[in-house]
Amino acid sequence: MNEAATGCPDAGTSGHPPLIKVERLSKRFPGVIALDQVDFELNAGEVHVLFGENGAGKSTLIQILAGALQPTEGTVSLRGEAVVLESVHQARALGISTVFQEFSLVPTLTVEENLFLGAESTRHGLIDKATLRRRAREVLDRLGFPLKPQQLVQYLSRAEQQMLEIAKAFRTEPSVLILDEPTASLTDREADQLFSLIEQIKRRDVGVIYITHRMNEIRRVGDRITVLRDGRYVATIPAAEANEERLLQLMTGRVISQVFPKIAFRPGETLLEVENMSTQSGSVLELSLQVRAGEVVGLAGLVGCGKSAAGRACFGLESVTAGRIQFNGHDVTGLGPRAMLDRGLFYLPPDRRAEGLVMPRSVRENMALPWLEFAPFSRWGLLDRHGERAAAQELARRVNLQPLNIERDVEHFSGGNQQKVLLAKALCQPIKLFILDEPTVGVDVGTRVAIYELIGRLCEAGSGVLLISSDLPEILHLTNRTYIMYRGRVSGQVGGAAITQDAVLGYFFERRAA
Amino acid sequence: MTEPIRIGSRGLGFRSQQLFVQLGVLPFLLVVAMMVFASLSGNFLTGQNLLNVARQTTYLAIVAMGQMLALLTGGFDLSVGKNVALTSVVGAMIMSNVVRGHPDAVGFAVALGMLGGVAAGTFVGVINGIGIAVFEVPPFMMTLGTASICFGLALTMTSGVPVYGMPDLFGNIFGFGRLLNVPTPVYVLAALIVVMYVLLAWTRMGRYFYALGGNLRASILSGISTRFYLFMAYVLTALFTAIAGIMLTARLETGEANIGASLPLDSIAACVIGGVSLRGGTGRLSSVVFGAIFIGLIQNGMDLAHIQSYLQEVVIGVLLILAVVADQLRQRVLLRLKD
Numbered sequence: 001m002n003e004a005a006t007g008c009p010d011a012g013t014s015g016h017p018p019l020i021k022v023e024r025l026s027k028r029f030p031g032v033i034a035l036d037q038v039d040f041e042l043n044a045g046e047v048h049v050l051f052g053e054n055g056a057g058k059s060t061l062i063q064i065l066a067g068a069l070q071p072t073e074g075t076v077s078l079r080g081e082a083v084v085l086e087s088v089h090q091a092r093a094l095g096i097s098t099v100f101q102e103f104s105l106v107p108t109l110t111v112e113e114n115l116f117l118g119a120e121s122t123r124h125g126l127i128d129k130a131t132l133r134r135r136a137r138e139v140l141d142r143l144g145f146p147l148k149p150q151q152l153v154q155y156l157s158r159a160e161q162q163m164l165e166i167a168k169a170f171r172t173e174p175s176v177l178i179l180d181e182p183t184a185s186l187t188d189r190e191a192d193q194l195f196s197l198i199e200q201i202k203r204r205d206v207g208v209i210y211i212t213h214r215m216n217e218i219r220r221v222g223d224r225i226t227v228l229r230d231g232r233y234v235a236t237i238p239a240a241e242a243n244e245e246r247l248l249q250l251m252t253g254r255v256i257s258q259v260f261p262k263i264a265f266r267p268g269e270t271l272l273e274v275e276n277m278s279t280q281s282g283s284v285l286e287l288s289l290q291v292r293a294g295e296v297v298g299l300a301g302l303v304g305c306g307k308s309a310a311g312r313a314c315f316g317l318e319s320v321t322a323g324r325i326q327f328n329g330h331d332v333t334g335l336g337p338r339a340m341l342d343r344g345l346f347y348l349p350p351d352r353r354a355e356g357l358v359m360p361r362s363v364r365e366n367m368a369l370p371w372l373e374f375a376p377f378s379r380w381g382l383l384d385r386h387g388e389r390a391a392a393q394e395l396a397r398r399v400n401l402q403p404l405n406i407e408r409d410v411e412h413f414s415g416g417n418q419q420k421v422l423l424a425k426a427l428c429q430p431i432k433l434f435i436l437d438e439p440t441v442g443v444d445v446g447t448r449v450a451i452y453e454l455i456g457r458l459c460e461a462g463s464g465v466l467l468i469s470s471d472l473p474e475i476l477h478l479t480n481r482t483y484i485m486y487r488g489r490v491s492g493q494v495g496g497a498a499i500t501q502d503a504v505l506g507y508f509f510e511r512r513a514a
Numbered sequence: 515m516t517e518p519i520r521i522g523s524r525g526l527g528f529r530s531q532q533l534f535v536q537l538g539v540l541p542f543l544l545v546v547a548m549m550v551f552a553s554l555s556g557n558f559l560t561g562q563n564l565l566n567v568a569r570q571t572t573y574l575a576i577v578a579m580g581q582m583l584a585l586l587t588g589g590f591d592l593s594v595g596k597n598v599a600l601t602s603v604v605g606a607m608i609m610s611n612v613v614r615g616h617p618d619a620v621g622f623a624v625a626l627g628m629l630g631g632v633a634a635g636t637f638v639g640v641i642n643g644i645g646i647a648v649f650e651v652p653p654f655m656m657t658l659g660t661a662s663i664c665f666g667l668a669l670t671m672t673s674g675v676p677v678y679g680m681p682d683l684f685g686n687i688f689g690f691g692r693l694l695n696v697p698t699p700v701y702v703l704a705a706l707i708v709v710m711y712v713l714l715a716w717t718r719m720g721r722y723f724y725a726l727g728g729n730l731r732a733s734i735l736s737g738i739s740t741r742f743y744l745f746m747a748y749v750l751t752a753l754f755t756a757i758a759g760i761m762l763t764a765r766l767e768t769g770e771a772n773i774g775a776s777l778p779l780d781s782i783a784a785c786v787i788g789g790v791s792l793r794g795g796t797g798r799l800s801s802v803v804f805g806a807i808f809i810g811l812i813q814n815g816m817d818l819a820h821i822q823s824y825l826q827e828v829v830i831g832v833l834l835i836l837a838v839v840a841d842q843l844r845q846r847v848l849l850r851l852k853d
Contacts, residue, residue: 315735317734317735336737337734337735337736337737338737338738338739340737341736341737342737347735349731349732349735354729354731355729355731355732355735356732356735357729357732358724358725358728358729358732358733358795359728359729359795360728360791360795360796361724361725361728361795361796365721365724365725369721369725369732369733369736369738370736370737370738372718372721372722373718378718381717382712382716382717383715383716383717383718383721385715385716425736
């Protein structure tokens with residue numbers, strides 16, 4: 001696999017060593033190999049896109065380059081010299097600035113205080129506020145960001161906070177800039193501003209490592225693309241040669257037909273019927289949708305379009321102010337999670353750490369948690385620990401948990417196996433409708449395929465599935481009908497052979513006459 | 515998660531590290547404490563003295579078991595000390611007043627007083643539970659507030675003077691009574707340990723305490739009525755505390771507003787030394803009981819070694835901090851061993 005790394009075109013830096021050269025870099029966490037002998041190169045004045053699924057190792061690689069993590073083995077060279085990056089501070093001093101996906105801002109401090117946090121100019125040991133403000137203005141003006149230095153960060157929008165994070169990377173003159181999905185919360189205009197900024201710094205010979213999932217961004221700013229999969233290096237290709245098909249294949253290691261199972265849809269009676277539903281938070285407006293038994297219905301749209309809130313509202317996690325939710329023929333508007341679980345509707349949250357699993361408890365306890373009132377988990381009002389153990393063991397085998405140890409704490413499993421535990425929670429009792437919110441986020445390819453197969457089996461066994469997903473291929477290849485949401489409303493609905501990328505994406509941005 | 519110990523494949527250091535990870539810091543501390551105090555005083559390891567330790571530790575162990583429930587849910591209860599004071603005062607006042615009016619109804623007076631005292635203490639938990647579970651007041655502020663309220667009420671009711679005049683029967687049975695040479699309080703402790711074991715290991719409520727401390731959101735999504743169980747955790751904490759309070763009153767034979775000052779710290783220390791996570795979600799009942807016994811042993815050993823009580827406070831503080839440091843260390847060793 002090294003031939004591909006060294007055999008790729010050396011974007012016009014004949015003779016000079018690359019800006020960054022990473023050789024045989026590995027990082028092991030307890031029970032997980034996050035990065036396995038990865039090679040990577042960045043030249044001055046290029047934008048090198050890192051591509052791969054969640055959990056492929058992109059974040060680990062950039063965290064090592066940013067100095068936030070130390071590699072287990074392997075070397076990092078900067079302009080031909082081996083360096084040990086011990087801290088973010090030291091990496092920054094060497095010219096490597098990173099904009100992480102997760103913000104590291106202090107909400108109660110102002111823009112300028114955040115901008116120079118840890119690097120305040122001082123005079124006679126006291127903070128030199130006048131100089132700080134002048135430098136803050138300089139940085140913000142140079143970047144063209146409309147932020148006021150005295151604003152409190154807690155009042156900034158997400159996009160403004162993102163700008164501030166980027167500005168922090170530019171408070172010194174970086175020679176390497178690492179951007180981790182920087183456009184995730186920017187509007188198109190703000191993203192355009194960022195792209196012209198990237199063009200500008202490329203001309204100053206800054207090397208940019210850019211992580212994104214979006215094809216149009218890769219084509220727009222990328223020079224080369226390196227694909228990682230399951231912590232391993234796969235290939236480096238010029239951005240000009242990249243197309244969706246090829247990247248998806250490199251990313252998953254399979255052709256599409258091997259990733260997605262063929263599901264035999266047999267739509268039966270209507271299970272879930274939502275009519276003109278609006279939520280108190282305002283994130284869902286006059287939404288109507290239907291899910292039948294024996295089908296997988298997709299709910300797609302941009303981040304923040306309300307698709308997740310719609311699923312949560314059906315499970316009673318969001319207050320509904322108008323409209324009606326019917327499940328299995330009964331009005332269930334306003335009922336909470338307990339009532340919905342008992343009626344046979346399960347909601348799988350998108351963030352397993354925050355909402356899905358009790359991390360410091362065992363697999364067995366997590367699987368049984370929603371069902372302790374019922375057999376085989378309870379008998380005569382007390383817990384039936386033998387029944388529980390047998391049921392958990394059976395489920396763990398069914399979802400192919402690895403290692404197969406139901407007494408191990410969930411936090412000691414890899415992301416993919418944690419997701420299996422989360423799914424197994426839904427399989428303890430007969431469930432009629434599964435609302436799966438981003439069911440494959442942060443899992444490896446193997447688990448992803450296993451989850452798709454499980455969805456297929458559940459559907460063919462007569463359950464309904466509402467698949468809420470930001471992963472377009474998932475929507476395109478698994479659903480037999482898909483609703484697309486835009487700003488809280490359903491902007492379109494496509495079904496069967498009409499579920500194509502263009503058709504779905506067309507509804508992502510603008511509302512068409514339905 | 516416990517790996518088999520591979521004897522011979524690595525050195526002694528590795529094996530003691532593995533023991534450390536599996537058992538925590540407590541067994542090591544217990545062994546060291548026993549050796550130190552046995553060498554300082556010949557009386558320490560006698561059966562009579564150890565029985566004394568068991569009796570003295572009863573009150574702390576009961577409160578620590580209650581405190582454990584609050585800690586499991588990710589909170590804590592700082593009002594346990596003043597709760598004991600309030601329980602003691604209310605129980606003693608009921609007993610002495612009833613027996614003054616009806617000198618013949620001694621048994622009735624004792625029963626009514628014990629029930630009244632425990633009810634008063636448990637009511638403090640109801641208030642804590644409502645504040646924390648319904649109004650979402652942080653446990654720190656809520657229980658600090660109720661601690662002040664309890665203390666103020668206990669002082670007001672007694673004008674700061676100890677309450678005398680309880681029937682002798684009360685102290686004779688519950689304070690100084692013995693059955694088969696084992697003090698009554700030890701039986702009470704044993705019964706409460708069984709109750710607690712059943713609660714934590716065999717009931718939904720116990721399981722939910724762990725779950726909502728481990729991840730509140732995940733518990734809500736699992737259909738658990740988290741407010742109700744959070745409320746119940748503080749009610750049960752107060753119930754256990756109040757039982758300890760009434761037992762202590764029997765031992766002291768007076769109702770006192772000034773007792774229990776060190777209980778919040780000591781009970782949290784017993785739990786933390788026993789490995790209960792301050793973040794909630796993890797902790798074993800047996801370790802908490804041993805944590806309380808350890809603190810009892812230390813205090814008893816220091817008494818025998820004629821270390822004055824003021825200095826004993828210093829030692830308990832140091833031990834608490836060391837226990838937390840050791841636990842952090844254990845997490846790190848755990849990660850390294852996993853590698």
